[in-house]
Amino acid sequence: MRGSEGDGGSIALLQKWKHDLNKFENQTIPDKELVFGRTLSGSVELDGSVIAPDSHVKRVVINNPEGEELEVFRRSVATGGVVDHGLMFLAFSADQERLNRILHRMLGLEDGVSERLLGFTKAVQSAYYFAPPIESFS
Numbered sequence: 001m002r003g004s005e006g007d008g009g010s011i012a013l014l015q016k017w018k019h020d021l022n023k024f025e026n027q028t029i030p031d032k033e034l035v036f037g038r039t040l041s042g043s044v045e046l047d048g049s050v051i052a053p054d055s056h057v058k059r060v061v062i063n064n065p066e067g068e069e070l071e072v073f074r075r076s077v078a079t080g081g082v083v084d085h086g087l088m089f090l091a092f093s094a095d096q097e098r099l100n101r102i103l104h105r106m107l108g109l110e111d112g113v114s115e116r117l118l119g120f121t122k123a124v125q126s127a128y129y130f131a132p133p134i135e136s137f138s
């Protein structure tokens with residue numbers, strides 16, 4: 001809230017994901033594209049007639065009642081080595097409810113549709129942190 005303690009800070013969501021890449025790779029290219037809702041080549045969003053309601057972009061893009069997209073700031077990095085594969089996912093928002101809502105949609109808690117991606121990866125660690133505003137360090 002403006003003017004209150006922590007104003008200008010963000011909630012950070014940090015999640016460690018563990019992938020089953022063999023299972024993912026054993027799909028056809030169209031099926032792989034349906035997982036994310038984007039083309040493998042060029043990352044172009046799939047046409048509305050093709051994209052599935054359980055694709056990643058359909059789960060994670062949320063809007064307010066006026067139809068405006070509620071964005072979050074994301075920075076992720078691949079983790080693992082030759083045998084284990086995963087993703088360290090980091091997202092920031094001043095509004096924790098956005099992050100909660102996206103996670104709920106991924107799990108199917110909002111409308112009963114859970115992410116197709118969850119068939120190929122799982123969150124093995126997950127935590128919220130508070131990232132203070134830069135002014136608090138001066």
Ligand code: HEM
Pocket residue numbers: 013015017036038043056057060061072074087089091099102103121
């Ligand atoms: C293993 C876990 C995940 C994988 C592999 C993954 C992968 C991807 C990929 C490939 C994209 C499209 C390219 C891009 O915009 O970067 C994307 C977009 C996105 N992801 Fe994820 N993601 C994961 C988890 C999450 C989580 C946990 C959240 C939120 C809590 C999230 C939120 C988003 C959002 C908001 C977008 C942008 C969608 C758009 O505007 O089209 N993702 N993700």
